[in-house]
Amino acid sequence: MINDSIFGEIEYDYIWSRNSKINFLNKEVDIMLIIAGEDDGKFEGGQYEAYQVLINYWNSIQKTLLKPILDYYKERRKELGYDIEFNEYYPEINSTKELLNYITLVGIKVPYANIYGGRSIGISFDCTWDEENGVGVRLNNEQVIEVGYQDIAI
Structure with a gap:
Protein backbone atom coordinates (compact mmCIF):
# COMPACT_ATOMS: atom_id res chain seq x y z
CA MET A 1 0.00 0.00 0.00
CA ILE A 2 1.24 3.49 -0.80
CA ASN A 3 -0.12 6.97 -0.27
CA ASP A 4 0.24 8.67 -3.64
CA SER A 5 0.02 12.46 -3.68
CA ILE A 6 -2.57 12.43 -6.50
CA PHE A 7 -4.31 9.04 -6.37
CA GLY A 8 -4.40 8.82 -2.57
CA GLU A 9 -4.00 5.63 -0.55
CA ILE A 10 -3.87 2.83 -3.10
CA GLU A 11 -3.16 -0.86 -2.81
CA TYR A 12 -1.38 -3.18 -5.25
CA ASP A 13 -2.81 -6.60 -6.05
CA TYR A 14 -1.74 -6.98 -9.70
CA ILE A 15 -3.45 -3.60 -10.20
CA TRP A 16 -3.34 -0.39 -8.18
CA SER A 17 -6.75 0.43 -6.75
CA ARG A 18 -8.80 1.89 -3.97
CA ASN A 19 -12.44 2.18 -3.07
CA SER A 20 -13.62 5.74 -3.42
CA LYS A 21 -16.72 7.89 -3.47
CA ILE A 22 -17.67 10.31 -6.20
CA ASN A 23 -20.65 12.48 -6.92
CA PHE A 24 -22.44 11.26 -10.04
CA LEU A 25 -25.30 13.51 -11.14
CA ASN A 26 -26.07 14.70 -7.59
CA LYS A 27 -25.76 11.27 -6.00
CA GLU A 28 -22.75 10.02 -4.07
CA VAL A 29 -21.71 6.60 -5.35
CA ASP A 30 -19.07 4.07 -4.32
CA ILE A 31 -16.60 3.29 -7.08
CA MET A 32 -13.33 1.47 -7.60
CA LEU A 33 -10.47 3.68 -8.79
CA ILE A 34 -7.98 1.60 -10.79
CA ILE A 35 -4.60 2.86 -11.97
CA ALA A 36 -2.42 0.96 -14.44
CA GLY A 37 1.09 0.55 -13.14
CA GLU A 38 3.89 -1.71 -12.07
CA ASP A 39 4.32 -2.91 -8.51
CA ASP A 40 6.92 -0.19 -7.84
CA GLY A 41 4.15 2.43 -7.51
CA LYS A 42 5.66 4.81 -10.05
CA PHE A 43 3.12 6.35 -12.42
CA GLU A 44 3.47 8.37 -15.60
CA GLY A 45 2.95 12.12 -15.68
CA GLY A 46 0.24 11.64 -18.29
CA GLN A 47 -1.71 9.41 -15.90
CA TYR A 48 -1.65 12.10 -13.24
CA GLU A 49 -2.69 14.70 -15.78
CA ALA A 50 -5.59 12.61 -17.15
CA TYR A 51 -6.91 11.92 -13.65
CA GLN A 52 -6.55 15.50 -12.42
CA VAL A 53 -8.30 16.91 -15.49
CA LEU A 54 -11.08 14.35 -15.04
CA ILE A 55 -11.58 15.31 -11.39
CA ASN A 56 -11.32 19.05 -12.07
CA TYR A 57 -13.91 18.90 -14.86
CA TRP A 58 -15.99 15.99 -13.55
CA ASN A 59 -19.16 18.07 -13.17
CA SER A 60 -19.26 18.82 -16.88
CA ILE A 61 -17.70 15.54 -18.11
CA GLN A 62 -20.23 13.32 -16.33
CA LYS A 63 -23.08 14.99 -18.22
CA THR A 64 -21.50 14.06 -21.56
CA LEU A 65 -21.52 10.32 -20.75
CA LEU A 66 -25.25 9.66 -20.84
CA LYS A 67 -26.16 10.40 -24.47
CA VAL A 106 -18.89 1.55 -10.54
CA GLY A 107 -15.38 2.43 -11.65
CA ILE A 108 -12.82 4.82 -13.06
CA LYS A 109 -9.68 3.45 -14.70
CA VAL A 110 -6.54 5.43 -15.42
CA PRO A 111 -4.65 3.46 -18.10
CA TYR A 112 -1.02 4.01 -19.04
CA ALA A 113 -0.46 7.47 -20.46
CA ASN A 114 -0.85 8.06 -24.21
CA ILE A 115 -2.21 4.56 -24.80
CA TYR A 116 -4.82 6.16 -27.07
CA GLY A 117 -2.84 9.27 -28.01
CA GLY A 118 -4.08 11.66 -25.31
CA ARG A 119 -5.48 11.90 -21.79
CA SER A 120 -7.25 8.55 -21.46
CA ILE A 121 -9.77 7.48 -18.85
CA GLY A 122 -12.13 4.50 -18.67
CA ILE A 123 -15.50 4.77 -16.94
CA SER A 124 -17.37 1.58 -15.94
CA PHE A 125 -21.06 1.13 -15.25
CA ASP A 126 -23.15 -1.79 -14.15
CA CYS A 127 -26.39 -1.99 -16.09
CA THR A 128 -29.61 -3.93 -15.72
CA TRP A 129 -29.73 -5.14 -19.33
CA ASP A 130 -26.34 -6.89 -19.31
CA GLU A 131 -25.28 -7.72 -15.77
CA GLU A 132 -22.36 -9.84 -16.95
CA ASN A 133 -20.68 -7.30 -19.25
CA GLY A 134 -21.93 -3.92 -18.02
CA VAL A 135 -21.15 -0.77 -19.96
CA GLY A 136 -17.79 0.89 -20.45
CA VAL A 137 -16.99 4.34 -21.75
CA ARG A 138 -13.57 5.31 -23.00
CA LEU A 139 -12.62 8.98 -22.83
CA ASN A 140 -9.75 10.56 -24.69
CA ASN A 141 -9.01 14.19 -23.92
CA GLU A 142 -12.28 14.28 -21.97
CA GLN A 143 -14.34 13.25 -25.01
CA VAL A 144 -16.23 9.98 -25.36
CA ILE A 145 -14.49 7.96 -28.07
CA GLU A 146 -16.04 4.54 -27.49
CA VAL A 147 -18.91 2.87 -25.65
CA GLY A 148 -19.16 -0.90 -25.26
CA TYR A 149 -18.81 -3.61 -22.67
CA GLN A 150 -17.07 -2.68 -19.42
CA ASP A 151 -13.82 -4.24 -20.57
CA ILE A 152 -13.20 -1.37 -23.03
CA ALA A 153 -12.83 0.91 -20.02
CA ILE A 154 -10.18 -1.29 -18.41
Whole structure:
Protein backbone atom coordinates (compact mmCIF):
# COMPACT_ATOMS: atom_id res chain seq x y z
CA MET A 1 0.00 0.00 0.00
CA ILE A 2 1.24 3.49 -0.80
CA ASN A 3 -0.12 6.97 -0.27
CA ASP A 4 0.24 8.67 -3.64
CA SER A 5 0.02 12.46 -3.68
CA ILE A 6 -2.57 12.43 -6.50
CA PHE A 7 -4.31 9.04 -6.37
CA GLY A 8 -4.40 8.82 -2.57
CA GLU A 9 -4.00 5.63 -0.55
CA ILE A 10 -3.87 2.83 -3.10
CA GLU A 11 -3.16 -0.86 -2.81
CA TYR A 12 -1.38 -3.18 -5.25
CA ASP A 13 -2.81 -6.60 -6.05
CA TYR A 14 -1.74 -6.98 -9.70
CA ILE A 15 -3.45 -3.60 -10.20
CA TRP A 16 -3.34 -0.39 -8.18
CA SER A 17 -6.75 0.43 -6.75
CA ARG A 18 -8.80 1.89 -3.97
CA ASN A 19 -12.44 2.18 -3.07
CA SER A 20 -13.62 5.74 -3.42
CA LYS A 21 -16.72 7.89 -3.47
CA ILE A 22 -17.67 10.31 -6.20
CA ASN A 23 -20.65 12.48 -6.92
CA PHE A 24 -22.44 11.26 -10.04
CA LEU A 25 -25.30 13.51 -11.14
CA ASN A 26 -26.07 14.70 -7.59
CA LYS A 27 -25.76 11.27 -6.00
CA GLU A 28 -22.75 10.02 -4.07
CA VAL A 29 -21.71 6.60 -5.35
CA ASP A 30 -19.07 4.07 -4.32
CA ILE A 31 -16.60 3.29 -7.08
CA MET A 32 -13.33 1.47 -7.60
CA LEU A 33 -10.47 3.68 -8.79
CA ILE A 34 -7.98 1.60 -10.79
CA ILE A 35 -4.60 2.86 -11.97
CA ALA A 36 -2.42 0.96 -14.44
CA GLY A 37 1.09 0.55 -13.14
CA GLU A 38 3.89 -1.71 -12.07
CA ASP A 39 4.32 -2.91 -8.51
CA ASP A 40 6.92 -0.19 -7.84
CA GLY A 41 4.15 2.43 -7.51
CA LYS A 42 5.66 4.81 -10.05
CA PHE A 43 3.12 6.35 -12.42
CA GLU A 44 3.47 8.37 -15.60
CA GLY A 45 2.95 12.12 -15.68
CA GLY A 46 0.24 11.64 -18.29
CA GLN A 47 -1.71 9.41 -15.90
CA TYR A 48 -1.65 12.10 -13.24
CA GLU A 49 -2.69 14.70 -15.78
CA ALA A 50 -5.59 12.61 -17.15
CA TYR A 51 -6.91 11.92 -13.65
CA GLN A 52 -6.55 15.50 -12.42
CA VAL A 53 -8.30 16.91 -15.49
CA LEU A 54 -11.08 14.35 -15.04
CA ILE A 55 -11.58 15.31 -11.39
CA ASN A 56 -11.32 19.05 -12.07
CA TYR A 57 -13.91 18.90 -14.86
CA TRP A 58 -15.99 15.99 -13.55
CA ASN A 59 -19.16 18.07 -13.17
CA SER A 60 -19.26 18.82 -16.88
CA ILE A 61 -17.70 15.54 -18.11
CA GLN A 62 -20.23 13.32 -16.33
CA LYS A 63 -23.08 14.99 -18.22
CA THR A 64 -21.50 14.06 -21.56
CA LEU A 65 -21.52 10.32 -20.75
CA LEU A 66 -25.25 9.66 -20.84
CA LYS A 67 -26.16 10.40 -24.47
CA PRO A 68 -23.48 8.08 -25.92
CA ILE A 69 -24.57 5.32 -23.48
CA LEU A 70 -28.20 5.80 -24.48
CA ASP A 71 -27.22 5.65 -28.18
CA TYR A 72 -25.22 2.47 -27.51
CA TYR A 73 -28.16 0.93 -25.65
CA LYS A 74 -30.61 1.72 -28.46
CA GLU A 75 -28.19 0.24 -31.00
CA ARG A 76 -27.71 -2.97 -28.97
CA ARG A 77 -31.46 -3.26 -28.44
CA LYS A 78 -32.05 -2.94 -32.17
CA GLU A 79 -29.25 -5.42 -33.05
CA LEU A 80 -30.89 -7.96 -30.75
CA GLY A 81 -34.33 -7.36 -32.26
CA TYR A 82 -35.83 -6.05 -29.02
CA ASP A 83 -37.07 -2.90 -30.71
CA ILE A 84 -39.59 -5.22 -32.47
CA GLU A 85 -39.99 -8.09 -30.00
CA PHE A 86 -40.49 -7.38 -26.29
CA ASN A 87 -37.72 -8.33 -23.86
CA GLU A 88 -38.01 -7.45 -20.18
CA TYR A 89 -34.24 -6.89 -19.88
CA TYR A 90 -34.17 -4.42 -22.77
CA PRO A 91 -37.08 -2.04 -22.13
CA GLU A 92 -37.59 0.99 -24.31
CA ILE A 93 -35.54 3.86 -22.87
CA ASN A 94 -36.15 7.22 -24.50
CA SER A 95 -34.22 9.74 -22.42
CA THR A 96 -30.97 10.09 -20.53
CA LYS A 97 -33.03 10.77 -17.41
CA GLU A 98 -34.75 7.37 -17.83
CA LEU A 99 -31.37 5.75 -18.50
CA LEU A 100 -30.24 6.63 -14.97
CA ASN A 101 -32.71 4.02 -13.63
CA TYR A 102 -30.76 1.29 -15.46
CA ILE A 103 -27.09 2.17 -14.92
CA THR A 104 -24.79 2.52 -11.90
CA LEU A 105 -21.34 4.09 -12.00
CA VAL A 106 -18.89 1.55 -10.54
CA GLY A 107 -15.38 2.43 -11.65
CA ILE A 108 -12.82 4.82 -13.06
CA LYS A 109 -9.68 3.45 -14.70
CA VAL A 110 -6.54 5.43 -15.42
CA PRO A 111 -4.65 3.46 -18.10
CA TYR A 112 -1.02 4.01 -19.04
CA ALA A 113 -0.46 7.47 -20.46
CA ASN A 114 -0.85 8.06 -24.21
CA ILE A 115 -2.21 4.56 -24.80
CA TYR A 116 -4.82 6.16 -27.07
CA GLY A 117 -2.84 9.27 -28.01
CA GLY A 118 -4.08 11.66 -25.31
CA ARG A 119 -5.48 11.90 -21.79
CA SER A 120 -7.25 8.55 -21.46
CA ILE A 121 -9.77 7.48 -18.85
CA GLY A 122 -12.13 4.50 -18.67
CA ILE A 123 -15.50 4.77 -16.94
CA SER A 124 -17.37 1.58 -15.94
CA PHE A 125 -21.06 1.13 -15.25
CA ASP A 126 -23.15 -1.79 -14.15
CA CYS A 127 -26.39 -1.99 -16.09
CA THR A 128 -29.61 -3.93 -15.72
CA TRP A 129 -29.73 -5.14 -19.33
CA ASP A 130 -26.34 -6.89 -19.31
CA GLU A 131 -25.28 -7.72 -15.77
CA GLU A 132 -22.36 -9.84 -16.95
CA ASN A 133 -20.68 -7.30 -19.25
CA GLY A 134 -21.93 -3.92 -18.02
CA VAL A 135 -21.15 -0.77 -19.96
CA GLY A 136 -17.79 0.89 -20.45
CA VAL A 137 -16.99 4.34 -21.75
CA ARG A 138 -13.57 5.31 -23.00
CA LEU A 139 -12.62 8.98 -22.83
CA ASN A 140 -9.75 10.56 -24.69
CA ASN A 141 -9.01 14.19 -23.92
CA GLU A 142 -12.28 14.28 -21.97
CA GLN A 143 -14.34 13.25 -25.01
CA VAL A 144 -16.23 9.98 -25.36
CA ILE A 145 -14.49 7.96 -28.07
CA GLU A 146 -16.04 4.54 -27.49
CA VAL A 147 -18.91 2.87 -25.65
CA GLY A 148 -19.16 -0.90 -25.26
CA TYR A 149 -18.81 -3.61 -22.67
CA GLN A 150 -17.07 -2.68 -19.42
CA ASP A 151 -13.82 -4.24 -20.57
CA ILE A 152 -13.20 -1.37 -23.03
CA ALA A 153 -12.83 0.91 -20.02
CA ILE A 154 -10.18 -1.29 -18.41
